Amino acid sequence: MAAPGFERVPISEQEASVRAKNFDEVCLGYTEEEAVLEASRCLNCKNPRCVQGCPVNIDIPGFIMALKEQNFKGAYDKISESSALPAVCGRVCPQETQCEALCIRGVKGDAVSIGKLERYTADRAREEGIKPHTDCAPNGHKIAVIGSGPAGLTCAGDLARLGYDVTIFEALHEAGGVLTYGIPEFRLPKDTVVAAEIENVKALGVKIETNVVIGKSVTIDELMEDEGFEAVFIGSGAGLPMFMKIPGENAKGVFSANEYLTRNNLMKAFREDSDTPIFRPAKVAVVGGGNVAMDAARTALRLGAEVTIVYRRSEAELPARVEEVHHAKEEGIKFELLTNPVEILEDDDHNVRAMKCIRMELGEPDASGRRRPVPVEGSEFELETNAVIMALGTSPNPLIASTTEGLDTNKWKCIVASEENGQTSKEGVFAGGDAVTGAATVILAMGAGKAAAKGIDEYIKSKN
Amino acid sequence: MYLIKKKRVLHDSIFLMDIVAPRVAKYCQPGQFVIVRIDEMGERVPLTVCDYNREEGTVTIVVQTIGASTLRMKELNEGEYLHDFVGPLGQPSELITDDIEEVKKKKILFVAGGLGTAPVYPQVKWLHEHGIDADVIVGAKNKDLVILEEEMKAVAGNLYITTDDGSYVRKGLVTEVIADLVEKEGKKYDLCVSIGPMIMMKFCTLTTKKYNIPTIVSMNPIMVDGTGMCGACRLTVGDEVKFACIDGPEFDGFKVNFDEAMERMKLYRTEEGRAMLKLKEGDTHHGGCGHCDGGDK
Numbered sequence: 001m002a003a004p005g006f007e008r009v010p011i012s013e014q015e016a017s018v019r020a021k022n023f024d025e026v027c028l029g030y031t032e033e034e035a036v037l038e039a040s041r042c043l044n045c046k047n048p049r050c051v052q053g054c055p056v057n058i059d060i061p062g063f064i065m066a067l068k069e070q071n072f073k074g075a076y077d078k079i080s081e082s083s084a085l086p087a088v089c090g091r092v093c094p095q096e097t098q099c100e101a102l103c104i105r106g107v108k109g110d111a112v113s114i115g116k117l118e119r120y121t122a123d124r125a126r127e128e129g130i131k132p133h134t135d136c137a138p139n140g141h142k143i144a145v146i147g148s149g150p151a152g153l154t155c156a157g158d159l160a161r162l163g164y165d166v167t168i169f170e171a172l173h174e175a176g177g178v179l180t181y182g183i184p185e186f187r188l189p190k191d192t193v194v195a196a197e198i199e200n201v202k203a204l205g206v207k208i209e210t211n212v213v214i215g216k217s218v219t220i221d222e223l224m225e226d227e228g229f230e231a232v233f234i235g236s237g238a239g240l241p242m243f244m245k246i247p248g249e250n251a252k253g254v255f256s257a258n259e260y261l262t263r264n265n266l267m268k269a270f271r272e273d274s275d276t277p278i279f280r281p282a283k284v285a286v287v288g289g290g291n292v293a294m295d296a297a298r299t300a301l302r303l304g305a306e307v308t309i310v311y312r313r314s315e316a317e318l319p320a321r322v323e324e325v326h327h328a329k330e331e332g333i334k335f336e337l338l339t340n341p342v343e344i345l346e347d348d349d350h351n352v353r354a355m356k357c358i359r360m361e362l363g364e365p366d367a368s369g370r371r372r373p374v375p376v377e378g379s380e381f382e383l384e385t386n387a388v389i390m391a392l393g394t395s396p397n398p399l400i401a402s403t404t405e406g407l408d409t410n411k412w413k414c415i416v417a418s419e420e421n422g423q424t425s426k427e428g429v430f431a432g433g434d435a436v437t438g439a440a441t442v443i444l445a446m447g448a449g450k451a452a453a454k455g456i457d458e459y460i461k462s463k464n
Numbered sequence: 465m466y467l468i469k470k471k472r473v474l475h476d477s478i479f480l481m482d483i484v485a486p487r488v489a490k491y492c493q494p495g496q497f498v499i500v501r502i503d504e505m506g507e508r509v510p511l512t513v514c515d516y517n518r519e520e521g522t523v524t525i526v527v528q529t530i531g532a533s534t535l536r537m538k539e540l541n542e543g544e545y546l547h548d549f550v551g552p553l554g555q556p557s558e559l560i561t562d563d564i565e566e567v568k569k570k571k572i573l574f575v576a577g578g579l580g581t582a583p584v585y586p587q588v589k590w591l592h593e594h595g596i597d598a599d600v601i602v603g604a605k606n607k608d609l610v611i612l613e614e615e616m617k618a619v620a621g622n623l624y625i626t627t628d629d630g631s632y633v634r635k636g637l638v639t640e641v642i643a644d645l646v647e648k649e650g651k652k653y654d655l656c657v658s659i660g661p662m663i664m665m666k667f668c669t670l671t672t673k674k675y676n677i678p679t680i681v682s683m684n685p686i687m688v689d690g691t692g693m694c695g696a697c698r699l700t701v702g703d704e705v706k707f708a709c710i711d712g713p714e715f716d717g718f719k720v721n722f723d724e725a726m727e728r729m730k731l732y733r734t735e736e737g738r739a740m741l742k743l744k745e746g747d748t749h750h751g752g753c754g755h756c757d758g759g760d761k
């Protein structure tokens with residue numbers, strides 16, 4: 001292997017034509033030799049810029065130096081000081097816009113593959129049975145965490161490390177939030193990676209009670225008044241799907257990406273032995289351009305469909321990670337860019353037959369700074385398809401806010417909370433992650449969970 | 465894991481279970497539902513809360529075998545466990561949340577079709593406990609499929625039973641009974657609550673509309689999470705799209721687009737058939753479930 005230089009050590013992946021037919025992980029990860037070589041590209045900066053780009057402030061040079069010396073446990077311990085989900089983040093974090101965007105190596109050549117090295121470290125630790133530390137003395141204070149996504153898991157893990165008695169309440173039958181129900185197996189394996197990292201959080205003493213819908217099974221006020229929880233963290237995510245409100249949207253074969261992905265990932269519909277059905281037509285159209293759209297499209301492809309992504313802006317504006325778009329294209333997914341659906345057409349039995357679309361062109365920049373797509377008059381055409389998956393984004397579920405006295409939300413239904421410590425308008429109640437920001441990223445949710453854990457610790461100390 | 469404390473077979477395709485689920489039992493109300501999963505590979509099956517005992521922490525469900533998950537559930541016995549049991553989900557019946565003095569002024573008619581008797585029961589019982597006796601029509605395909613008759617008799621004002629084939633009490637559809645009560649017996653109702661197969665609820669609302677009786681129906685579309693996250697359960701009500709799991713399951717029957725809802729139910733029919741064949745062959749389908757065009761039509 002060549003000496004480390006300006007280019008990163010390439011990583012091996014399943015061949016596109018092979019992986020398009022299975023749900024196994026696309027990226028195969030570094031070997032030990034590759035990881036050590038890539039680690040040696042890190043300059044161990046005195047003033048590491050990369051760390052500023054990581055919302056949970058992982059000691060990046062610290063763990064990479066340990067890795068370089070083949071001290072795998074040391075590397076894992078360094079990461080564990082800041083993150084409970086390194087095997088997850090190493091896979092799905094948008095590193096190219098976070099830590100790696102600031103890496104000094106990136107000024108001339110490729111940034112260090114921080115994410116892939118984090119992944120290697122965490123995978124290696126799991127394989128060798130290395131666990132995070134659990135040397136906290138219980139302090140007897142009970143804290144409730146709502147939602148077991150990255151925000152909730154991080155907040156709970158940090159509090160447990162400080163000695164708190166933490167219970168996570170999760171609405172679904174399995175913990176993990178979007179990591180479990182949304183992001184597919186081929187990007188983030190459930191049993192090996194997600195379940196194992198959740199086990200690590202439990203090993204810190206965190207209890208997880210599944211099948212509890214806060215606001216229905218029990219309210220926040222009841223948790224605090226009747227069940228003795230002294231503070232609550234809300235990490236309930238942004239799970240409410242949006243639809244386009246166009247004609248034909250209730251035809252048979254129109255799904256939200258949430259439904260489609262939940263059937264496949266949480267309910268394991270792709271497996272023969274699952275009772276849950278999933279619709280498997282010959283042609284599928286996915287509307288949207290984010291990570292969710294890519295995941296839905298690549299799932300449909302693996303279930304045997306010919307897939308087209310329909311997005312109203314141009315390639316440059318696709319909000320999905322570049323890596324995901326690249327993978328999708330390699331696997332044979334077609335893109336209809338600058339195109340917007342106007343109607344879903346049904347056959348006599350009310351099955352989806354086609355989607356009527358209109359071509360778009362980019363006009364003046366809008367509020368988001370991106371050029372606004374405007375329809376090209378008279379450019380309507382029919383895209384033949386048997387199913388439409390709407391991946392248009394999600395917003396927070398109003399259930400918790402509407403059942404909690406004195407909890408303020410903004411006009412997007414997001415819970416209002418301090419960025420610094422997660423404090424909401426209600427005493428003792430903190431919040432973070434997608435529930436506060438609207439749909440964002442795993443690592444931002446974790447950062448918010450971390451900040452709130454600190455906020456809760458300070459709040460409890462101030463009261464006692 | 466949730467203990468099956470009691471099991472009672474009501475018919476070879478219908479059974480009742482009392483499940484130990486203290487969190488659900490503590491706050492559930494008539495009109496709400498739960499979601500059950502029997503094991504790791506089971507589906508999330510929505511089922512109406514049919515009764516509850518807050519002291520003992522139990523919730524009663526009544527289940528009709530339709531496909532793989534409900535057939536497997538039927539094999540479970542007292543002392544065994546359900547893997548998951550979450551709830552209460554959905555909104556409580558309006559009768560329970562409305563001002564009780566206003567409700568007392570109303571003459572209420574319940575129309576239950578097939579298995580719909582099970583979700584009607586807790587509402588009639590609740591009203592009875594609050595001093596209100598409602599009339600109840602129960603329609604079933606045949607005598608064997610008349611369930612919870614004794615229980616219902618104990619809490620209903622008048623109970624009218626009818627069967628499709630005339631094998632019990634009278635022959636005919638629930639809509640004919642409504643017409644008889646209003647036209648022949650001169651009964652006046654201020655509110656109707658109709659629960660059963662979608663096709664029955666559709667025809668029921670067409671009948672009650674004729675007599676100007678506002679009618680509530682309980683919709684049971686395909687669901688996944690039951691918390692508003694997936695949109696599988698969406699329905700057209702008036703000119704709005706509603707999610708049955710959070711906005712319902714009860715809606716103004718005059719506004720529901722039943723034809724669309726019935727179409728949407730058919731989506732997995734072939735898949736459903738496949739899952740069922742995998743498990744067991746033979747006739748387990750007795751209508752009254754809302755999945756077929758047969759039943760109590």
Ligand SMILES: Cc1cc2nc3c(=O)[nH]c(=O)nc-3n(C[C@H](O)[C@H](O)[C@H](O)COP(=O)(O)OP(=O)(O)OC[C@H]3O[C@@H](n4cnc5c(N)ncnc54)[C@H](O)[C@@H]3O)c2cc1C
Binds near residue numbers: 235261
């Ligand atoms: C398909 C898909 C792909 C994505 N890909 C990426 C990616 O590649 N990289 C990236 O960084 N981000 C990605 N994201 C975004 C990322 O997953 C989210 O930003 C992140 O998971 C938010 O974390 P959270 O903890 O705030 O909420 P969530 O992960 O949404 O978790 C919230 C949890 O709370 C539970 N809950 C909700 N309401 C209640 C209640 N009332 N009572 C109890 N529990 C409740 C939910 O069931 C859920 O388990 C993706 C999202 C999706 C949907």
Ligand SMILES: Cc1cc2nc3c(=O)[nH]c(=O)nc-3n(C[C@H](O)[C@H](O)[C@H](O)COP(=O)(O)OP(=O)(O)OC[C@H]3O[C@@H](n4cnc5c(N)ncnc54)[C@H](O)[C@@H]3O)c2cc1C
Binds near residue numbers: 507683732
């Ligand atoms: C709010 C509500 C309350 C209900 N209450 C009761 C009740 O008290 N007792 C009872 O026996 N049944 C009730 N049902 C119907 C019951 O949930 C279905 O019969 C059951 O899901 C069938 O599951 P299965 O695995 O046996 O069948 P499958 O073989 O899996 O067949 C059903 C398939 O079609 C889909 N499907 C079709 N109809 C439904 C449906 N109505 N709900 C969910 N999925 C559906 C599912 O995705 C499933 O894959 C209720 C449904 C709802 C939505």
Ligand code: SF4
Binds near residue numbers: 054094098443
């Ligand atoms: S958690 Fe994400 S941002 Fe932080 S170091 Fe890892 S990959 Fe980079």
Ligand code: SF4
Binds near residue numbers: 042051060103112114
């Ligand atoms: S900025 Fe890049 S080179 Fe410097 S410490 Fe961070 S990863 Fe290493």
Ligand code: FES
Binds near residue numbers: 709
């Ligand atoms: S069941 Fe998923 S939104 Fe209603």
